[in-house]
Amino acid sequence: MSFLIKVNNKEIEARNGETILDAMERQGIQVPTLCHLKDMLPSGSCRMCVVENAKNNRLVTACSTPVEEGMEIQTHSSGVIESRKTIVELLLSNHPDDCLYCVRNKNCELQDLSEELQIRERRIKGVKNNIHLDRSGTSLVRDPDKCILCGRCVRVCEEVMGVACIDFINRGSQSIIGPPFDRTLNTSSCVNCGQCIMVCPTGALSEKSHFPELISMLNNPEKTVVVQYAPSISVSLAEEFNMPAGGDISSIMNAALRKIGFQYVFDTSFGADLTIMEEAAELVNRIENGDTLPMITSCCPGWVKFAEQFYPDMLPNLSSCKSPQQMMGAVIKSYWAEQLNKNPEDIYSVAIMPCTAKKFEAQREEMTSRGITDVDAVLTTRELGQLIRMYGIDINNISPEATDSPLGFRSSAGKIFGASGGVMEAAIRTAYNMITGEELLKFKVEELRGLDGCKEAQLKVDDLTINVAVVNGLANARKLLDKVNNGEKEYHFIEVMACPGGCINGGGQHIGAAEGAVEARMKALYDIDDKETVKTSHKNPEVIKLYKGFLGKPLEHTSHELLHTHYYKRDVIL
């Protein structure tokens, strides 16, 4: 049922049960919000979104107040503006105010609000926050001094990621956000997904940077500095430079990376092709030998840590395959180094990822063999943007270049890894070929595409019916795994991506993406798949060559040693 309400003296349609904010948003009427998160229940705690109901002269929160017939809303009356201003002034009263040194300088909601409300003096003086900086984690840095207690991180961590490693601690002016028992992140249940960074309005949460080391390596003549970038980077980097979402700029990125000083540039999608070769072989093996099923993907390090903490009994279900990043890294420091006559110790291998958990993955002990790390440093999409700006590269004015070979060619199956459902689709293409010796007639599995949190499909391979599921957002993984454990659901193969929508919406991506950006990035990946001719990993000529000349067969000795790993139960506070 709908009725009319007045907003700023104009009648607009309001639907029963929705909030004032919902009704106004449909009409493009904006009020600032802070604690509000789209598609989640309102918490109504920050009061930034206050509007005045002229009917009773009361200030109400637009995000949590349902519309009522006869309402007369003023969004910018003087009382409203005064009230918003006071809220921001209070938030600033104990804030460090060191914008010039802040990671979020020029991309901060608190800056925006104080600018918007024209706050020009410090009216309310409070004691500056002075809480310890938490740099204990491998991926995230928490600076509680800058926290304005909006609670967005807490909600995402619990409701979207199903982790709940942080919460409000204490009360009143003593309130802070943090893991239980004031632990640091490294001993908490944090899975390093970075989704909390994505929603934090300030610089209280950010990724751990490795810039100083990277820059010294780039300037070290004894090191060969190589770089790989994940499938989703080329379709999301553009937004860091104010270009519309979904443009694929891989060849421009190649050129920019070389200008920065990376000597060799690779596409992690090649590593993804390798992952598919190994993972599809593992799946076929498990099905044929009656081994542990469902097999679950292991390319998302946020998910892997989640499983190690919350589902240790299911670790045998996880594929033993390393992730594309780590496979790529391992092959660079073995096969590629050999081909180019380089000493693996002299290679500094960098990975650019849409993800903060990849920083954690790269330093896992299992990812080092004989003192050689697969990957030495991981940068997020955002950090790549910073690096390009730091080196003064104008990406609008640069000639496209290709990646380096060997290891330079990728199939489009490797590319779609960046979207939730992509790994599964790519694996199905190759597993089908491994079982039947033939190619699928139709590569696209429609049911597994899109942004739904949980997707399922049934596939016929000869007389075998294979049940698969794809989940993204770890809270959805939790729901599905609980169903698998209580026998309600049965699958052969499950793909899990920690972040909602997969890597295209990873915790290392551009902050403040426009509406529809994630969809646009996803579409860009599938467009590439539509357009290109090599759509399967097993048809990638360089993959074939690598197996022939170096790896042997999937799951065999060399592959096993370089491309596979193991997991263990973690002792953290849950």
Add this chain to the structure above:
Amino acid sequence: MEKNIEAVLNKYPEGSVDNLIPILQDIQEVDGFLSEESVVKVGEYLNMPASKIYGVATFYNQFRFTPLGKYHIQVCCGTACHVLGSATVLEEIEKNLGVKSGQTAKDGIFSLEVVACIGACGLAPVISINGNFHAKVTSESIKEILDNYRNKE
């Protein structure tokens, strides 16, 4: 300690989140504080993350997270005590022991807690050590009182 927790949890067979506060109170009653171990156990029992329980528990002044010292000092900050300078008394004790309210000194001899009115307003400002009241304390007398307890060790 594990047994204590089990015994408390057994009193709440329905395992409902509504029982969280009484469960925590009961555990504190037996153990004197809420340990990480007990919070994790309660979490498993109620199917609640430790972060949530810690969040709730730190919201209330009544819960502590370190074991009590041999001598537990309660500083009354009720109205009468407040008016007669309990804040200075507290500050003095904190300085003397090197701990804040809710904490236990490293040597385990003293622990400190701020409490609301303990009903001895005539003695304000008053502190209680293991249940023994010390009346009309001053910054000067605090040192003597604490030293007396220290000397017993």
